[in-house]
Each structure stands twice: as C-alpha cells, then as structure tokens.
Amino acid sequence: MSYHRCYCDDQNTHTHTHTSSMSAVHSASPLPEDPTTPPPMTTPPRKASVRLQERRGSNLSLLLDVSSLGAEPVCSVSTPKEVWLQLLHTSSRPLGHEALQLAAVDGDALNAEYQKIPPNFVSAAELDVPGHAMKDRYKTILPNPESRVVLRSPEEEPGPDRYINANYIRGHRGAPRAFIATQGPMLHTVGDFWDMVWQERSSIIIMVTRLKENNEKCELYWPQPRKRKVEEEEEEEEEEEEEEEGGETGRFGRFVLRVRNSREKDGFTVTDMEIQLCSERRSFRHYWFTSWPDHHIPQCTASLLRLVEEVETYRQSLLPSGSQPITGPILGPGPIVVHCSAGIGRTGCFIVSSIGCQQLRDGGQVDILETVCQLRLDRGGMIQTTGQYQFLYSTLAQYSSQLHHSQVKNPEDQVSIKLQNLQLDSTQNVNLQNQPEQLHT
Structure with a gap:
C-alpha cells in the first residue's frame, strides 16, 4: 500500500513548516448510474473534531491511501537534522542603529x-x-532534552528525579541558565513549578499571559493580595494587620507563599512575595504582564520595554556587591523564570527583548536572528509567529532610537532610557496589525 503525506497547518499556533508539492491525482472514470439502485454511501461518518488549538507546534500529519487509484507514490523528503542544527548555530544578522530602523519596517x-x-x-x-x-x-x-530542567528529589523525600516542561535558556553573550522558559502551571503541576523555583533559587518570575483568554491559559499558582480599603484609617489598620499576620498566605505544593506587597504599574502588576519551606524563607518578585491583548500583538512597545527595564534593574540589585569581601560561595539570584501558556511565544518575545536591549547597551548593535536561533536551540519553537518576529524588530528599533538620541544629546552622561511615551511608528503599527496571526501562548 502506498501513501501520500500532506500537512495541515495549525492556524492557531502558526508554526511555520516546510511543505512539498504533490502531483495531481486523476481518479478513474465514474461508474454508470443505475436509476433503480441508490448510490452506495461512500462518505464515512463524521468524527468528533479535535481542535487544532490543542496541537500547538505540531504539523498534523494526514496519510491518504491512494494505492487503489493507480497513482505513483510521492517520496517524502526531509531535511536532515544536522543541516538545520547547523543553520541555528550559524545564522546571524548584526544590525546597527540605522540598519535596524530600516529592517524593522521591511515586513516582507x-x-x-x-x-x-x-x-x-x-x-x-x-x-x-x-x-x-x-x-x-x-x-x-x-x-528539548539537552537543556530541560530536571527536578531533583528533595532530601526529605528520596525518590527518582521528576519531570517539568521547562528549559534553561542562555542569555546575553551566551550566559548559561540566565532564564528558564516554561509552560503555564496546570492544576496538578503547581507543586512542580514551585519545586523548580526553589531548586533553582529563582528570585524573579515573569508571567506573560492572563489566567484565561479564550480558554484556560494558566492555573492560579500564587495567593492573591488583599484588596486595600479606601479610607486611610482602614488602610493603616490593614497594613498593621498584614505585618502581624505576614500578609496574604496560601499553601502550594510543599510551600507556603506569603504576599508582602503588590502594586499596579502601567501594563503590569508587581508583587513581592515570600516562599517558605520548613523554617527557611526566601523573597522573590512576581511580574504579571497583562497588557498583551488576546489574539493580537501589543499596539505599543512602551509597556514591554518598561517591564524589561524594571526586571533588569531589579536583577542588578540582587547581584552581590563587588566591594564586599568574598568569604564563601556566591549565590546569585538564580535564573529568571518566564512563562506564558505554552512557554514559547510571548515567553520568547520577553527573553529576546531583554537580551536585545543588553546587546544595544553594550555594543550599539543587535542580532535578533542569532538570538532567536539561540533560543530555539534551547527550546523549540521560541517566537511563535511572523507577527511576533516583526514586533521584536519594532520593539528593539524603538529602544535603539531612544538610546541613540540620548547618546547624541549628551554623550558624556550615563544613558537614561525614558520609556513613557514610546509608540510604534504609524507605518509599523499598520503593518503589524494587518498580520493574520493570533497569539495564544
């Protein structure tokens, strides 16, 4: 029996795939009609459809039996893995300020x-x-097996290592384990998520999705802060109460989480929390980016760039001071944990934006192509759509413009990036909004 293989593209994931053409197949001549006998039922009963949205990143493979049609089978051709791994290792396109501005508006x-x-x-x-x-x-x-996070069994509960859908991601200049990209926790993986945060000593968590958009994107995995009262006296009483009780708390897996402070920013929420296991307590900060609209890319780069800047500033504050003598092993803040729903689309956009901003600050140029390839070597499918890819160019072009103008205006001063009024150029905005992709990660 011979088969033709054809591919259906999952519109919700927009994973690009290489397809091959198929020769047209001519069916045999139809049988003569019998006016007295109804034609046989040849259409199989309809099966319950499976939503393509549940097959993110996949290429639905469909096998068609054409042996009875007398057609010559088509040989499938696939690119050897070594070839595209070589492409991921070698692809590069470094761009300075002027070249980046031009590249950002060339959608084709x-x-x-x-x-x-x-x-x-x-x-x-x-x-x-x-x-x-x-x-x-x-x-x-x-x-990806080579870079996946493995959950080691806790000392108090010996057993085999455990699985979590997460990868270590290299950072600026290939810094190892700068980030962890992971999927949004599910009801039965919340405990695994906090085990990973504890194991890796992560002090920063970035969430780039709502809990529910068209469907569930992420399980609520941290205690929600109390709603503050309006009256000043009640606010003061509440603050005193929180100090006594230690803030809003909740148990998640093996851990007790306690909210210390929560504040709304323009486009995201910052929550300072504490995680406790037995008698040990650690502080961490949770950034929840909620201004990425469902089914679209952001119309403005300002909120994302503000988030990138705030996270980088906070990360730097956690690094040990160089003026203090080193008396023992240095414990850094751990990898920055970033997740959306699948952990490849919006997660990738934040990580590439963060790395790209560092490249522009350090060397005055950025290599978005090389950075995306680096991310895909660490976790497959990072940056999920063409629209996201173009949005990255627009975001980093805006950042480069602010950096360039600041340096030209006063090159002797420390560079100060002001992000309050960043807006996409009208041409870029029109091009991006016309993209058909929908973001669901």
Missing part, C-alpha cells in the same frame, strides 16, 4: 527571514521520559 524581508529559521521542535520519542504527557499543557510543545 522579515517574514522571509523568519520562515527560514528551523523550529527545532522535539518529538515524544526524542524526549524519552515515561509519563511526561500528563504534565504537558500542549502535547507537542515539549522541552
């Missing part, structure tokens, strides 16, 4: 550039972790 060129980046998705056979499927939010978004 960016689309062509993006389509050539191999996705580097992982199959279940490559992962080879028994029972992992029940802990994957999307069955085809799997962690």
Whole structure:
C-alpha cells in the first residue's frame, strides 16, 4: 500500500513548516448510474473534531491511501537534522542603529527571514521520559532534552528525579541558565513549578499571559493580595494587620507563599512575595504582564520595554556587591523564570527583548536572528509567529532610537532610557496589525 503525506497547518499556533508539492491525482472514470439502485454511501461518518488549538507546534500529519487509484507514490523528503542544527548555530544578522530602523519596517524581508529559521521542535520519542504527557499543557510543545530542567528529589523525600516542561535558556553573550522558559502551571503541576523555583533559587518570575483568554491559559499558582480599603484609617489598620499576620498566605505544593506587597504599574502588576519551606524563607518578585491583548500583538512597545527595564534593574540589585569581601560561595539570584501558556511565544518575545536591549547597551548593535536561533536551540519553537518576529524588530528599533538620541544629546552622561511615551511608528503599527496571526501562548 502506498501513501501520500500532506500537512495541515495549525492556524492557531502558526508554526511555520516546510511543505512539498504533490502531483495531481486523476481518479478513474465514474461508474454508470443505475436509476433503480441508490448510490452506495461512500462518505464515512463524521468524527468528533479535535481542535487544532490543542496541537500547538505540531504539523498534523494526514496519510491518504491512494494505492487503489493507480497513482505513483510521492517520496517524502526531509531535511536532515544536522543541516538545520547547523543553520541555528550559524545564522546571524548584526544590525546597527540605522540598519535596524530600516529592517524593522521591511515586513516582507522579515517574514522571509523568519520562515527560514528551523523550529527545532522535539518529538515524544526524542524526549524519552515515561509519563511526561500528563504534565504537558500542549502535547507537542515539549522541552528539548539537552537543556530541560530536571527536578531533583528533595532530601526529605528520596525518590527518582521528576519531570517539568521547562528549559534553561542562555542569555546575553551566551550566559548559561540566565532564564528558564516554561509552560503555564496546570492544576496538578503547581507543586512542580514551585519545586523548580526553589531548586533553582529563582528570585524573579515573569508571567506573560492572563489566567484565561479564550480558554484556560494558566492555573492560579500564587495567593492573591488583599484588596486595600479606601479610607486611610482602614488602610493603616490593614497594613498593621498584614505585618502581624505576614500578609496574604496560601499553601502550594510543599510551600507556603506569603504576599508582602503588590502594586499596579502601567501594563503590569508587581508583587513581592515570600516562599517558605520548613523554617527557611526566601523573597522573590512576581511580574504579571497583562497588557498583551488576546489574539493580537501589543499596539505599543512602551509597556514591554518598561517591564524589561524594571526586571533588569531589579536583577542588578540582587547581584552581590563587588566591594564586599568574598568569604564563601556566591549565590546569585538564580535564573529568571518566564512563562506564558505554552512557554514559547510571548515567553520568547520577553527573553529576546531583554537580551536585545543588553546587546544595544553594550555594543550599539543587535542580532535578533542569532538570538532567536539561540533560543530555539534551547527550546523549540521560541517566537511563535511572523507577527511576533516583526514586533521584536519594532520593539528593539524603538529602544535603539531612544538610546541613540540620548547618546547624541549628551554623550558624556550615563544613558537614561525614558520609556513613557514610546509608540510604534504609524507605518509599523499598520503593518503589524494587518498580520493574520493570533497569539495564544
């Protein structure tokens, strides 16, 4: 029996794939009609459809039996893995300020550039972790084996290592384990998420999705802060009460989480919390970016750039001071944990924006192509759509403009990036909003 293979593109994930053309197949001549006998039923009963949205990152493979039609089978051609791994390791396009401004408005060129980046998705056979499927939010978004986070068994509960859908991601200049990209926790993986945060000593968590958009995107995995009262006297009483009780608390897995402070920013929420296991307590900060609209890309780069700047400033404040003598092992803040729903789309946008801003500050140029390739080597499918890719160029072009203007105006001063009034150029905004992609990560 011979088969033709054709591919259906998942419109909700917008994962780009390489397709091959198929020769037209001519069916045999139809049988003569019998006026006395009704034609046989040839249409199979309709099966319950499976939403493509549940197959993120996949290429739905459809096999058609054409042996009875006498057609010559088409040989499938696939690119050897070594070839596209080489592309991911070597692709580069460093751009200075002027070149970046021009590249950001050339949508056709960016689309062509993006389509050539191999996705580097992982199959279940490559992962080879028994029972992992029940802990994957999307069955085809799997962690790359070489860089995946492995949950070690706690000393008080000896046992085998455990699985979590998460990858270490390299940062600026290839810094190892600068980030962890992971999926949004599910009801039965919340405990695993906090085990990972504790194990990796992470002090920063970035959440780039709402809890629910068209459907559930992420389980609520931290205690919600109390709503503050309006009257000043009641506010003071509440603050005193929180100091006595230690703030809003909740138990998640093995840990007790306590909210210390929460404040709204323009486009995101910052919550300072404490995580406790037995008698040990650690502080961390949770950033919840809520201004990324469902089904679209942001119309403005300001909120994302503000978030990137705030996270970087806070991260720097956690680094040990160089003036203090080193008397023991240095414990840094741990990787920055970033997640959306699947952990590849909006998660990738934040990480690439963060790395790109550092590149522009340090060297005056940025290599978005190389950075996206680096991310996909660490976790397949990072930056999920053409629209996201173009948005990255627009975001970093805006940042470069602010940096460039500040340096030209007063090159002797420390560079101060003011992000309050950043807006996309009207041409860029029109181009981006006309993109058909929908973001669901």
